[in-house]
Amino acid sequence: MKSEEEARPLTELLLAHAAPERLAWLREWPGLETLLAEHLAACREAWPPVTLSPEAFLRHLARHLPPQGAPADALRQLHAADLYLACACAGGDPQALHAFEQHILQKVPARLGQLPESTVDEVLQVVRQRLLLGMGGAPPKIADYSGRGPLRAWVRIVAARIVSELSSRDGRQELFSEPPETLERMLAPDDPERELLQADSREVLTEALRAALAALSERERALLRLHHLHGLTMDRLATMYGEPRSSVARHVAQARERLLKLTRRELAARLKLEGRELESLLGLVQSRLDLSLDRLMD
Template identity: 75%
Template sequence: MKPPETGGPLTELLLAHAPPERHEALRAMPGLEALLEEHVAKGRAAWPDVTLTTKDFLRHLARHLPSEDTLHQLRADDLYLACACAAGEPQALRHFEHHILPKVASRLGQSPGATLDEVLQVARQRLLLGVAGTAPRIAEFSGRGTLTGWVRIVASRIAQELRSQAGRQELFSEPPQALERLLSRDDPERELLQAHSRKVLTDSLQAALADLTERERALLRLHHLHGLTMDRIATMYREPRSSVARHVAQARERLLKLTHRELASRLKLNGQELESLLGLVQSRLDLSLHRLMD
């Protein structure tokens, strides 16, 4: 009986991250090293300006390892792009915007109860941003089909959620804990606020956010809550950095004005006390804006 081949460097990289119960079958797979070389080469040929190490690509492949008999049918070029997008690689994000989303949009059509722009904005956030320390959703793409088809399925599900008011509320309302990140947790001035006032402030922020346009909400969410830089947002929206920065600043000003209105209607405070409450929100937004734009 012919002994199983020991495998080359790519095989060993794959095995380092593959489930142990798959090792024996992978080592016995004829031509695995050459196949892995082919997959890596195909990814690099499709996206030559994307920076992604072979180790990171094979680690991603190992997490979604198909059966040995279907490994040959892997969509390596799409998997390569998805892996780089999950890592936040700038060129990969540009290619996702230029080559994947337009095809999705052209096949998605107009969804009742939601605009195409809304659907794509939520898709960007779900796919390209991690939530609560989790990896971006695009990291779940396994390469068994096309990336465009997979994203289209995600976008179609988002469109269905947006058709109901309950779904829209769930997608676009931030939890109080997230909104309170607009304020510094160790801000001594904030601790002087009574618990009731803090709750009213959070409620006012939620109501003000609901009155913003979807684009304004998305920009504030991406910048202030997810911490994306202006360069990253400009890449996602395919707009000049200066234009994105201006729109973020305008959205922030609208949020402050709307929050002021909500606070005035909910709290019986004099003008100075009301401005002090609003100043807590404004100071944290300004600090965040200046830090991330440097």
């Protein structure tokens, strides 16, 4: 038996979310109900594991309707299955994220030309962050995909722009460096233990943290950001990366431990302290860093 939503005409669902200036145009469209049904059937056939309600899809489609006066074939030629997948990814559907990783993202490197493997990995990490994570309350950027062309081509353009950014030193710094004020927030402002660090020691701490982050691989930085800043669970990370949960959890733990060790090593090299004084400061910093990685990666 169909649910109440599935029993509603698709045209009615689309009109409920379309902009007012498009309503008359849509109401006059002959065969719109049949066209929407064909699109929805093609979506479900292309991505059978993905769960997305007709209303959620048509609400998303309404945002990306071609403007009034566009060629009549514009809606017919919509890459509906790709739009459906993008909509589900924007909503965080695990099966959609897995399909995006396997069928879209992993096909991109072959079209980027000859690049070092490390650069390819870096590019894919940034694509994941830019397209699949919402920032500042905004929806993920993949929600901006309109379905006018293939999703794979759209993602490839995004990736090519990132390659261009990475080719310049300034671009790399913009993408991956952490500002000093962000690093210093690893110790909570209201933490009385912070007062144990003199101003010059805090400056050294910032430099040590920056050096430690720079020494991490982009995959390690990405995993720490995704888990500690954006709050992605191990299950969602496993889906996004197409890896077993235990493997992803191990990589996150290893990245976290490596950051701690690198920070400690940098502090030991930069601070000209000895014996108990050095060990006391290092112990304080390490314990607070262990508890405050979310602030560090903000």
